[in-house]
Amino acid sequence: MTTDYTHKYLQVEGHRIAYLDEGTGPPVLLIHGIPTSSLLWRNIIPVLARTHRVIAPDMLNYGQSDKPEHTDVSIAAQARLMVGVLDSLGLARTDVVSHDIGGGVAQIIAVRYPERVKKLVLSSAVCFDSWPIPEFLPLQEPGAEAAMSLLDFLDMLRGFLPQGVHRPEALTSEVMEIIMAPWSSEEGKQAIFRNFRRLNPEYTQAIAGELTQLEHETLILWGQHDAFQKPAFAERLQETIPNAKLSWIDAAHWIMEEKPDEVGTVIADFLNAHTA
Secondary structure, three states: OOOOOOHHHHHHHEEEEEEEEEEOOOOEEEEOOOOOOOOHOOOHHHHHOOOEEEEEEOOOOOOOOOOOOOOOOHHHHHHHHHHHHHHOOOOOOEEEEEEEEEHHHHHHHHHOOOHHHHEEEEEEEEOOOOOOOOOHHHHOOOOOOOOHHHHHHHHHHHHHHHHOOOHHHHHHHHHHHHHHHOOOOOOHHHHHHHHHHHOOOHHHHHHHHHHHHHOOOOOOEOOOOOOOOOHHHHHHHHHHHHOEEEEEEEEOOOOOHHOHHHHHHHHHHHOOOOOO
């Protein structure tokens, strides 16, 4: 398991955004979901970095990026911030690979900034009205974090994460620690509850009709056993996006934890394939 990465930092809209920057070649932007960070991609980056410059940010209010108390952290705001990351790095156009709510961010970027995207990968992505998952609904209630101690919250998270894998052994104690570390303080707990409250299907519903106009070559990559983002939504995305193909992974939601070699290879082959 690869964890030896050093984050870099840049400023976007006055916020410090942490990111990983590995490899050389055509750029590819990796966008994580909730409750993960750029380290979601730690085992995928070495494969992609053989042929690409890999940029993997921590979204605002996630990972090592700033966690401001009074800032919009919806997927619409994150899409704008991710384009800001590309602007700061001088990258006019990039492949975009995404997971979970990062997939919602990627859809918004593709719709609102189509000229910035080459190829698009949506893995186990929120879409249409597929989210938030029922487990998160009580956490969106006002004062939910005040009613839960830090220890109780971490116990809840520790119980929730295994639901995202088909094979429990894939979620080792090391993987759990990587995912939980940014939230393992009172500041982190407060931050993730702010993220929970901005999980709103209005954003993906608003662009659903425009997905039919996307011209980007798109890979939809999905866990066959995903209990969070149901496989039926993968099929619906494939039917909606004109130039999309669907690949299944024998895993649940955290496909890059269960099948990192397969996921890395499938994404790399897609990005490296000659565009017709």
